[in-house]
Amino acid sequence: MWVPQLGEHQQPVYLSIADALGRDISSGRLRHGERLPTLRELATALDITPGTVSRAYNEASRRGLTQGEVGRGTYVLAAAEPRLPLPAAGAEAAERLRGELLDLSIIKPHGESRQQWLREALATLAGSDALEAALDYAPDGGHPAHRKAAAQWLGQWLPGAQWQQVVITSGAQHGLMVAVSALTESRDLILCEALCYPGIISVVHGTGRRLRGVPMDEYGIIPQALRELCMRERPAMLVCVASCQNPTTSTMPNARRAEIAAIAEEFDFLLLDDDIYGFLAADSDIRPLSTFAPERSVYLTSLSKSILPALRIGYLYSPARLLSRLTAMVRSSVWMPSPLTAQVASQVLSSGLHQQLIAQHRAEAAERQAMAREIFAGHTLYAQPHSYHAWLQLPAPWRSDEFALLARANGVLVMSASQFEAERNQAPQAVRLVLMSPTNRAELRFALTKLNSLLEGGDPKRFY
Numbered sequence: 001m002w003v004p005q006l007g008e009h010q011q012p013v014y015l016s017i018a019d020a021l022g023r024d025i026s027s028g029r030l031r032h033g034e035r036l037p038t039l040r041e042l043a044t045a046l047d048i049t050p051g052t053v054s055r056a057y058n059e060a061s062r063r064g065l066t067q068g069e070v071g072r073g074t075y076v077l078a079a080a081e082p083r084l085p086l087p088a089a090g091a092e093a094a095e096r097l098r099g100e101l102l103d104l105s106i107i108k109p110h111g112e113s114r115q116q117w118l119r120e121a122l123a124t125l126a127g128s129d130a131l132e133a134a135l136d137y138a139p140d141g142g143h144p145a146h147r148k149a150a151a152q153w154l155g156q157w158l159p160g161a162q163w164q165q166v167v168i169t170s171g172a173q174h175g176l177m178v179a180v181s182a183l184t185e186s187r188d189l190i191l192c193e194a195l196c197y198p199g200i201i202s203v204v205h206g207t208g209r210r211l212r213g214v215p216m217d218e219y220g221i222i223p224q225a226l227r228e229l230c231m232r233e234r235p236a237m238l239v240c241v242a243s244c245q246n247p248t249t250s251t252m253p254n255a256r257r258a259e260i261a262a263i264a265e266e267f268d269f270l271l272l273d274d275d276i277y278g279f280l281a282a283d284s285d286i287r288p289l290s291t292f293a294p295e296r297s298v299y300l301t302s303l304s305k306s307i308l309p310a311l312r313i314g315y316l317y318s319p320a321r322l323l324s325r326l327t328a329m330v331r332s333s334v335w336m337p338s339p340l341t342a343q344v345a346s347q348v349l350s351s352g353l354h355q356q357l358i359a360q361h362r363a364e365a366a367e368r369q370a371m372a373r374e375i376f377a378g379h380t381l382y383a384q385p386h387s388y389h390a391w392l393q394l395p396a397p398w399r400s401d402e403f404a405l406l407a408r409a410n411g412v413l414v415m416s417a418s419q420f421e422a423e424r425n426q427a428p429q430a431v432r433l434v435l436m437s438p439t440n441r442a443e444l445r446f447a448l449t450k451l452n453s454l455l456e457g458g459d460p461k462r463f464y
């Protein structure tokens with residue numbers, strides 16, 4: 001059992017324990033993945049209270065030295081040195097990144113030219129007549145000009161989109177919160193994909209609704225499974241990410257979308273069509289889910305993935321009968337999304353810059369997807385040609401939590417399947433890799449090669 005050498009106390013004991021932990025990791029006395037004594041064991045060994053040990057472990061966790069899991073104990077997290085050989089392809093990137101975490105955990109557009117075009121857009125705004133209106137309170141739903149710009153863009157997928165049916169939100173997360181709170185009641189049952197974007201889970205739980213995950217295959221929610229669930233329970237709403245789904249990248253074919261919409265009609269529930277990645281699936285003939293049942297569907301998207309997350313501008317497109325509930329909820333949650341950033345958004349949408357950015361992001365994503373396919377050639381990797389992320393199945397006996405932990409100790413952040421579970425114990429052994437988040441391709445190659453060498457050369461047994 002690990003017992004730290006504390007020496008003379010020049011500082012609170014809990015800090016001395018955390019310092020000793022750091023020293024023992026650096027010297028190799030403690031190894032990555034090793035389990036530390038329980039609070040009670042260490043308290044007895046050092047003749048201190050379990051509360052002091054708990055503070056010490058919290059401090060160690062804050063320093064990134066350990067990871068604690070309720071019921072499973074506290075584990076050493078930091079590897080003093082990468083224990084696997086650095087892939088040659090990434091040697092240069094490794095040099096630059098020494099000691100830094102490579103973050104493959106956030107889905108965002110890559111940002112090479114963003115400062116430049118944003119400066120230009122802000123300069124245009126500064127000289128524009130539209131500036132004055134953007135400085136004031138906006139009417140319900142947003143300024144008509146901003147809603148018209150949105151309707152024109154959305155019209156590519158929602159034919160004949162009417163600007164009066166567009167509601168501006170502060171991003172898609174806000175749109176989810178608004179739609180769930182405005183259109184369902186407390187304790188209502190909300191359905192989503194069995195593995196889904198964690199923001200959906202937090203909205204449903206946070207608003208006091210009940211959540212059930214619908215089983216999926218590689219094309220998304222399985223209609224038969226949805227039907228069986230509806231025969232047993234009465235859902236009020238299905239939240240569905242039908243294109244480039246987060247996390248699995250599944251994209252539902254039109255025929256299945258039509259089946260899901262028919263089930264919504266039959267069992268009388270609403271569809272919340274979260275199509276935030278729809279623009280990445282757009283060169284196929286895919287139609288948004290909501291177009292299959294427009295009278296019971298609310299379409300949701302945002303500009304976070306195509307322009308900038310910092311704009312915080314999203315759009316709901318709703319049947320007329322639901323509009324007033326949605327605008328009232330926007331008002332009571334944030335009063336209004338910022339008209340200033342909505343103006344920047346409208347300018348980008350209307351000037352043609354948006355189409356250019358989308359084309360650039362799609363081309364970059366395709367290059368990165370090709371790189372991932374080449375590196376993980378021996379493994380099962382689900383992705384769409386232009387999706388920003390990929391879904392890597394882990395071969396037995398790897399488990400996703402442990403793999404994510406090992407990846408992190410080796411400097412790469414990925415999200416484990418368990419972080420997307422709508423209900424407990426539904427996750428396969430897989431991790432989500434966001435290919436667009438590293439700034440350049442050399443860094444991405446380095447990170448992916450490292451993950452692949454962990455998969456092939458790592459020793460999962462150490463964790464079990």
Ligand SMILES: Cc1ncc(COP(=O)(O)O)c(C=O)c1O
Nearest residue numbers: 171172173197241246276302304
């Ligand atoms: C499926 C899905 N919906 C909604 C959001 C929230 O997007 P926003 O940044 O516009 O709030 C995300 C963000 O990753 C997402 O993946």
